[in-house]
Amino acid sequence: MIKELNLIDEKFNRAQQKEKFLYLKNNFLKNGYVVYENLLSEEEVSLLFEYTKLKRNASKWINKYCVGDYPNSFTKPIFSKLYFGLLGELDFKKETFSLSGDAFTDTLLNKYKNIFEKVSGEELYNTTSFLRFYVKGDKLLNHTDRGELAVSGTIHVGGNQWELGMKDLSGNNKNINLRPGDCLIYQGHNCQHWREPLEGKECLQVFLHYTPTKNEYFKYDRREGLGLPPVVTSEKDLEFKKQLGLGGYIED
Numbered sequence: 593m594i595k596e597l598n599l600i601d602e603k604f605n606r607a608q609q610k611e612k613f614l615y616l617k618n619n620f621l622k623n624g625y626v627v628y629e630n631l632l633s634e635e636e637v638s639l640l641f642e643y644t645k646l647k648r649n650a651s652k653w654i655n656k657y658c659v660g661d662y663p664n665s666f667t668k669p670i671f672s673k674l675y676f677g678l679l680g681e682l683d684f685k686k687e688t689f690s691l692s693g694d695a696f697t698d699t700l701l702n703k704y705k706n707i708f709e710k711v712s713g714e715e716l717y718n719t720t721s722f723l724r725f726y727v728k729g730d731k732l733l734n735h736t737d738r739g740e741l742a743v744s745g746t747i748h749v750g751g752n753q754w755e756l757g758m759k760d761l762s763g764n765n766k767n768i769n770l771r772p773g774d775c776l777i778y779q780g781h782n783c784q785h786w787r788e789p790l791e792g793k794e795c796l797q798v799f800l801h802y803t804p805t806k807n808e809y810f811k812y813d814r815r816e817g818l819g820l821p822p823v824v825t826s827e828k829d830l831e832f833k834k835q836l837g838l839g840g841y842i843e844d
């Protein structure tokens with residue numbers, strides 16, 4: 593009797609999952625984005641939040657004491673930026689911290705690839721993962737992502753909730769709010785997105801980026817594998833992207 597009930601439960605769960613992904617895929621294809629609630633577990637959210645705070649502290653320490661003539665080559669600016677993350681890049685505040693291709697976030701990238709494949713209906717390669725710990729006053733200009741990042745996710749991890757603006761595929765502006773662990777899965781190269789200045793103290797977002805398997809050239813975002821820092825874009829890459837018809841801006 594118990595075995596039969598377990599079997600009925602299992603069938604019911606499978607049918608429910610099928611319905612859920614059908615709904616997510618339809619919305620993703622129609623609007624260019626969809627919110628996947630609780631992609632990360634509470635434990636993953638909590639670990640990632642604490643981990644990033646340590647990484648940010650390490651980056652501040654490296655920048656303060658080890659940049660310049662410090663004898664260890666791993667603390668020279670080029671290495672410190674790649675391995676320990678950036679502070680105050682682009683037009684962001686000087687306390688804003690970002691890190692690309694970290695082993696923790698690349699592990700999440702690979703772990704959740706199958707979810708992104710089910711939602712987009714495409715077979716995908718991992719390209720890169722990225723995190724940014726924004727601070728008060730940061731904003732994101734209206735932009736699209738570079739073309740090869742065709743299927744992306746932005747996950748709210750911690751700090752203040754921060755509304756994201758997005759133009760959907762029908763040209764309507766939408767405002768999206770995420771709770772910790774929620775992931776906005778979106779076509780970053782097709783849908784313009786932006787954020788008004790952050791009014792809260794800080795906000796941690798993690799980005800997972802994938803490319804369809806037809807873009808094999810951009811597998812791992814030109815890195816040898818997962819967990820490695822980003823590769824600086826070469827003229828050859830830019831030329832190749834032009835040939836493939838990939839456009840968009842490099843900002844995240």
Ligand SMILES: [Fe+2]
Pocket residue numbers: 735736737780785843844
């Ligand atoms: Fe972006």
